[in-house]
Amino acid sequence: QVQLQESGPGLVKPSQTLSLTCTVSGGSISSGSYYWSWIRQPAGKGLEWIGRIYTSGSTNYNPSLKSRVTISVDTSKNQFSLKLSSVTAADTAVYYCARDLQQLAHYYYYYGMDVWGQGTTVTVSS
């Protein structure tokens, strides 16, 4: 069964770039009708969708973060990555990677995030 694991620095200085990688195991990142997503959650708060990538390289980003976000995929390593530039304390959160699965229902296709990593805490502080 597919598993996801986030990795990257737990501490990032203000104004620097946050970089995280999600490693996919138990299956190929290129197989199936999946997008690969990043979501974050500040402590004690709700979920914020950051963006997603298809293995073709097609991306969708949260407009509120779009100017600072880059999501990329490396199919040879079975990984996808998140870069968030010019970070501030407001970017401190648990960051999750997830598989966005396309499923058929009511004769149409729908996306839902069915596999998640365990999450990694990133703190922005000097």
Place this chain on the structure above:
Amino acid sequence: DIQMTQSPSSLSASVGDRVTITCRASQSISDYLNWYQQKPGKAPKLLIYAASSLQSGVPSRFSGSGSGTDFTLTISSLQPEDFATYYCQQSYSTLIFTFGPGTKVDIK
């Protein structure tokens, strides 16, 4: 942007209770609505997609309904493992997949 609201923000219930959580979208999203369950310190879990389709492996006591702007998640008989926070999420707009603010279900 499509905004999502949920009510109530929290509720207290007993094991065996029927629980209903409401999610409302700021504009019609057809049935492009997902429900997730999140327990403390854990990643969210997909319960319902397409407003009413039960994700594989999810107990049948969970059900979803609605279309357009108003949606409901129902737990028919609350179990001890169901105490958690529940989030709705719209997947209608590919510009941004907005989550609702969450509903915390705790023990009465």
